[in-house]
Amino acid sequence: MWTQQDTDAAARDLPALRPSDLLHFNSAGCSLPSRRTLSAVQEYYTSEASSGGYETADAQQDALLLPYTALATLLNCRCDEIALVSSATAAWQQVVYGLAWTWKPGDRVLISAAEYGSNCIALLQLARRTGITLEAIPDSPDGDIDVEQLEGMLDTGRLPVLVCLSHVPTSSGRVYDAAAVGAVCRRRGVLYMLDACQSVGQLPVDVQQIGCDFCSGTGRKYLRGPRGSGFLFCRSDALDKFEPACLDNIGASWTGRSQYTLAPGAQRFESYELSFAAKVGLGVAVSQCCELGIAVIWSRIKQLADLLRAGLRELPRVLVCDVGRNLCGLVSFNVESLEAGEVQRLLAEQHINTSVSRTGSSRIDFENRGLSAVVRASVHIYISESQVQQLVAAVAALPLGKGS
Template sequence: MAGPDEQALRRETPGTRNVIHFNNAGASLPIQEVLDVQREYLEAEALYGGYEVVTQFSEQLQRPYDTLASLLNCAPANIAILQSATSAWAQVFYGIPLTAGDRILTSIIEYGANYIAFLQMAKRVGVAIEVIPEDDEGDISLPALEVLITQGDKKPALIAITHVPTNSGRVYDAAGVGRLAQAHGVPYLLDACQSVGQLPLDVQAIGCDWLSGTSRKYLRGPRGVGFLYASDSAMEKFEPAMLDLYGATWTATDQYEMQPGARRYEIYEKNFAGMVGLGVAVDYANQLGMDWIWARIQAIARELRGKLARIPGVTVHDRGRLLCGIVSFTKEGVDPGVIMARLCEQGINVKTSAISSTRLDFERVHLPPFVVRASVHYFNTADEIEQLVLALTAVGDCSSKAREVM
C-alpha cells in the first residue's frame, strides 16, 4: 500500500521498540514529538509557574482547536477541550432539559457509561429509553429509526448513539442517522470515541449536533484529554450541564453570559500539557491524511481477522457492513483473561472487553462475558500480526496439554 514509510512511522513511535501494541482502542502509542512537547510544557510550569506559562504557550494551546477543526471540517469556535470524552459527552447529555415521558433513542452497541446515564435519567425523571434495531448486515437500521422517530405523539428528545463499539469492529452509518435527525428536527449526539483518528469524520456530512471524542485512542495523543464538537444551532438551543468562570462570565448579581463558542462547555482546570500534546497528535494525523490512515488500518485488520479465523478453536466476532481496526475474538476452552496475560508475557498488548461495557450487544448475540480485543493501527506490521497468531496458537496448545496431563 502506497503511503508514508512504515519504518519511519515506527521510528517516530518509541513504544514500538518495546511492545507489540494491539490495544489502540484503549490507549495508543504516541509519537516522540507528543512526548517532547508535554515535557517541555511541564518543565516550563515547574520553572515559571502554571498560570504564567499559559500566555507563553498560547499558540501551542490554540493548536488543538485548529487541528481538530481541520480534522472534523468545522470552525475552531465549534471545538471544546475537556478532561475526557466522557466529560464532553456528559456536558451535552446532562444539559438537555429532559422531563417525564421524553424519549431517548440509542443503539444496540451503546457504551456502558452512556447507557448508565440514560438509566440514571430514567430513574430521576422518567425518560424512556428506546433501542434502534440493526439491519441484517449489522448496521444501524435507518428504516427502523425513522419508525421510532415518527411513532407516538411526542418526537424523541434526543438521538444518542455510539459510532464504533468498544467490543467489536463494526462502524455504524452515522451520516444516515444524521439525515433522519435533521429531517425530523431531533437533536443528535454522536460518541466518536473509537472512530475519531482511524476513519475520516466530517461533522457537516454526518449532520450531528454534537460529537465527543478522546485524545488517547486512535489519535495517539495523551491521556486525560477529550474534546467536543458542538454545532452553532445546538449551542443556540441548549446550555452545557455545568458552567464555571471559564465557560461563562458573571455579568451581574443575577446574570451570566456564556462564552460565544464551544468553549462554554469547558472547565478551566484541565490537562494543559495534554492539550499541547493533543494538538501535535491531531496535526500528525492530518499530515498523514485520514484517507490513508483508514485504508491502512482496514487492510491490517482484514489480514488479522483472516489469520485468526484459521486458528483452530478461534472465533472472530466482528460483524457489520463496514469494519474497522477493532478485532474481537475468543478461543474455545481458553479464558480471554488468560489469553491477554499470556500475550502480555511475550510483549504483545491486547485487551479484554466485558459484557458490562456493551451489554445490549453481548446479550443479543450471546457472547461470553468477555472477548479478546486486538485493535490495530497504521504502525502495526505483518510481522507483528504473525507473532500474535503464533502466540495465540501456543496459548491453546499449552492449555490442551495441561488438561491432558491432569
C-alpha cells in the same frame, strides 16, 4: 499506497521508552504517542516547573490554540464549535446532562444496540431523575444500524428528544453508518449525539457529512494523544437549545449579582482546570494525523485489520466476533476453552498488548449475541505485517484451558 518505508518511519517515530519487542495491539484502548507528542508534553511540563503554570500558558498561546484549529480541520467544522475537555465521557455528559434539564416524563431517548456502558449508565440515572424512557435502535441483519427501524421509531409516539450513537462500539469492530442516522435526524429535527471515541483518528469523521449536532471524542485512542484529553464538537445552531451541565468562569461570565452570561461558542462547555500539557500534546497529535492524512491512515488500518482477521479466522480454536458491513481497526475475538481475560494475560506475558471488553461495557449488544467478553486487538499505522503474523502465531500457540 502505503509502503514498508512508511511503516518503518511510523515505527521510528515511536518513543524509545518501551521494550523493543513490545507489540502494542491496543490503540482502541490507549495508543502509543509519537515522539513529537511526547516531547511537546514533556517540554510543557518542564516549562511549568521552571517558569510557572500561568506564565507558561501566557507564553505558549499558539500551542494551546493548536488543538482547536487541528480538530476543526480534522472534523470539518469551525474552531468555535470545538471545546477541549478532560475526556470523551466529560464531553458527552456536558451535553446530555445539560439537555436533561428540559426533559419530562415520557420523553424518549434512542440509543444504538451497541451503546457504550458509561453512556447507558448516565442515561439510566437520568431516566430515574426525569422519567424519560430509553429505546434501543435494532441492528440490521448485516450488523449495521437499522435505518428503516429508526425511521419507524421516529414515526411512533412522541418524537425523541435525543438520538445517541456509538460510532465504533467497544464490543466489535463494526463501524455504524453514522451519516445515515444523521440524515434521518436532520429531516425530523431530532438532536443527534455521536460518540466518536473509537472512530476519530482511525477513519474519516466529517461532522458536516455525518450531520450530527454533537460529537465527543478522546485523545488517548486512535489520535495518539495524551490521556486526560478529550474534545466536544457542538454545531453552532445547537448551542442555544440548552446550557452545559456545569459552568465555571470559563464557560460563563458573572455579569451581575444574580446574572451570568454564557461564553460564546463551544467554549461554554469547557472548565478552567485542565491539563495544559495534555492540551498541547493533543494539538500536536491531531496535527500529525492531519499531516499524514486521515484517508491514508484509514487505508493502512483497514489493510492491517483485514490481515489480522483473515489470520485469526484460519485458526481452528478462534472465533472472530466482529459483525457489520463496514469493519475497522478493532478486531474482536475469543479462543475456545480460554476466558478472554486469560487470553489477554497469556499474550501480555509475551509482550503483546491487547484488551478485553465485557458485558458491562455494552450490555445490550453482548446479550443479543450471547457473549460475556471478547478480546480486542487493535492495529495502528506503526504495526507491521510481520507483527500481525506474530500475534496470529501467538494466539495459535495458546494452551488449552482447564477441563479441555
